[in-house]
Amino acid sequence: MDLKQYDNNNNIFKLDADEQLLKIATKLTYKKNDFVYQKGDAHKGLFFICSGLVGLTDITDTGNEILLRVFGKNFYFGHRSFLANESYHATTVCLTDVILYHIPFEDIDELIVKSPQLVKHLLKVLAMELRLAEEKFNDLSGKAATSRIIESLIFLKHRNENYNWTRKEIGEFCGCQTETVTRVLTLCEKAGLISKDGRKIIILDENNLLQYADKSTFK
Amino acid sequence: MDLKQYDNNNNIFKLDADEQLLKIATKLTYKKNDFVYQKGDAHKGLFFICSGLVGLTDITDTGNEILLRVFGKNFYFGHRSFLANESYHATTVCLTDVILYHIPFEDIDELIVKSPQLVKHLLKVLAMELRLAEEKFNDLSGKAATSRIIESLIFLKHRNENYNWTRKEIGEFCGCQTETVTRVLTLCEKAGLISKDGRKIIILDENNLLQYADKSTFK
DNA sequence: CGATAGATTGAGAGTTTTCAACCGATGTGG
DNA sequence: CCACATCGGTTGAAAACTCTCAATCTATCG
Numbered sequence: 001m002d003l004k005q006y007d008n009n010n011n012i013f014k015l016d017a018d019e020q021l022l023k024i025a026t027k028l029t030y031k032k033n034d035f036v037y038q039k040g041d042a043h044k045g046l047f048f049i050c051s052g053l054v055g056l057t058d059i060t061d062t063g064n065e066i067l068l069r070v071f072g073k074n075f076y077f078g079h080r081s082f083l084a085n086e087s088y089h090a091t092t093v094c095l096t097d098v099i100l101y102h103i104p105f106e107d108i109d110e111l112i113v114k115s116p117q118l119v120k121h122l123l124k125v126l127a128m129e130l131r132l133a134e135e136k137f138n139d140l141s142g143k144a145a146t147s148r149i150i151e152s153l154i155f156l157k158h159r160n161e162n163y164n165w166t167r168k169e170i171g172e173f174c175g176c177q178t179e180t181v182t183r184v185l186t187l188c189e190k191a192g193l194i195s196k197d198g199r200k201i202i203i204l205d206e207n208n209l210l211q212y213a214d215k216s217t218f219k
Numbered sequence: 220m221d222l223k224q225y226d227n228n229n230n231i232f233k234l235d236a237d238e239q240l241l242k243i244a245t246k247l248t249y250k251k252n253d254f255v256y257q258k259g260d261a262h263k264g265l266f267f268i269c270s271g272l273v274g275l276t277d278i279t280d281t282g283n284e285i286l287l288r289v290f291g292k293n294f295y296f297g298h299r300s301f302l303a304n305e306s307y308h309a310t311t312v313c314l315t316d317v318i319l320y321h322i323p324f325e326d327i328d329e330l331i332v333k334s335p336q337l338v339k340h341l342l343k344v345l346a347m348e349l350r351l352a353e354e355k356f357n358d359l360s361g362k363a364a365t366s367r368i369i370e371s372l373i374f375l376k377h378r379n380e381n382y383n384w385t386r387k388e389i390g391e392f393c394g395c396q397t398e399t400v401t402r403v404l405t406l407c408e409k410a411g412l413i414s415k416d417g418r419k420i421i422i423l424d425e426n427n428l429l430q431y432a433d434k435s436t437f438k
Numbered sequence: 439c440g441a442t443a444g445a446t447t448g449a450g451a452g453t454t455t456t457c458a459a460c461c462g463a464t465g466t467g468g
Numbered sequence: 469c470c471a472c473a474t475c476g477g478t479t480g481a482a483a484a485c486t487c488t489c490a491a492t493c494t495a496t497c498g
Contacts, residue, residue, distance in 0.1 A: 066356070080350065089353065128305070130349045134287045137355055137394070141285050142279020143279065177455060179455080180454065182477060386445065398446080399485095
């Protein structure tokens with residue numbers, strides 16, 4: 001991932017709620033670990049997050065979960081399937097308790113009429129998400145686990161500073177096992193780049209940490 | 220990748236040329252291995268392929284090339300950077316001699332005015348490309364090389380039946396080395412699933428081949 | 439026909455996974 | 469408020485897959 005391309009709070013992915021649209025929206029609340037929709041379901045319009053964190057997850061052939069994208073406060077999600085007019089290709093799971101609006105739309109034409117601004121926003125977000133996905137593919141293909149883990153930690157922290165990302169989630173996001181994440185984080189701690197407070201990971205020096213990411217192996 | 224989701228000739232990604240737009244377009248010809256644009260360049264509107272094959276490539280930290288996407292006849296490309304208003308995150312290289320139209324646009328608003336239909340097409344293509352990219356990530360994360368190679372071979376063949384995909388290209392598309400592709404293809408040939416005519420790979424039975432893809436290793 | 443790009447094969451190396459055991463933190467119900 | 473269950477984290481050893489490197493072979497093209 002090209003971390004330089006991001007503002008610290010990922011504001012570029014966010015949009016304030018559209019008051020007009022919220023009139024046709026339904027407010028929904030979810031508990032941690034609830035699904036909003038599941039892989040294979042028919043698309044059902046857009047979702048807008050008021051509070052909480054939502055992850056887009058899938059399962060590999062070997063049964064491991066992967067974390068494709070993460071949506072935070074003021075993010076829309078569900079847009080990909082809606083815009084492609086496809087069923088969902090992955091499952092959204094609440095990483096925390098979540099409050100969101102569900103905005104039902106039949107098709108793109110309806111959305112274009114009701115909010116051309118939102119179409120433009122989603123177009124841009126989608127295009128950025130495609131870059132991110134391809135950068136993640138590049139990383140998984142050519143970067144050592146150490147680099148991927150460190151970069152993912154920084155990326156995820158920027159997306160939500162307050163949330164305590166688990167080793168499992170970090171591993172699922174960058175394509176490696178929980179144990180590998182633990183080993184790398186332990187080394188980072190020994191190198192004085194992060195510290196751990198219980199399960200919480202504290203980044204002490206982001207620049208140094210990023211430099212360390214270029215070390216090829218965790219042995 | 221979910222190969223079931225594709226029509227055999229990937230028609231869903233294609234669009235006939237827009238006669239109006241071609242009036243403001245420039246026709247360009249390229250030789251095999253030429254670059255159309257390179258990573259880091261500022262976006263410069265849309266490209267539409269009249270004939271030939273174009274690959275979107277990048278280089279990993281370890282210096283290996285990867286093949287992110289492939290564009291064929293009647294495909295638009297360059298749309299991601301244009302729609303995100305970002306510089307190019309990867310390089311387009313001509314896999315064959317190519318004839319294309321370059322359609323210059325300043326920004327999305329100009330495109331929306333001149334061809335709302337094309338915007339809708341690109342929106343849909345982009346959304347499908349994001350699914351594909353995430354499916355590729357899933358595959359790389361959880362599928363053995365054998366599966367990825369076989370699925371990539373079938374996917375690429377469907378995108379362009381006539382083109383003789385090299386082991387290198389197949390490997391770059393699915394994230395493994397040329398030698399690994401060779402080894403897997405040799406096994407597939409011994410299993411009677413494909414045959415080789417010179418450098419050409421002939422798929423004898425696609426269904427059987429796909430079933431074989433689930434075998435986990437190439438040893 | 440020679441030159442070059444692409445393909446094949448083998449052996450050895452290396453990163454990451456897997457499996458297993460254990461530890462520590464967190465949260466809940468009695 | 470303790471006891472206990474559960475979830476998440478740590479560590480080690482062994483295994484596995486794929487890569488790397490090197491040598492050789494074959495196809496293709498000018």
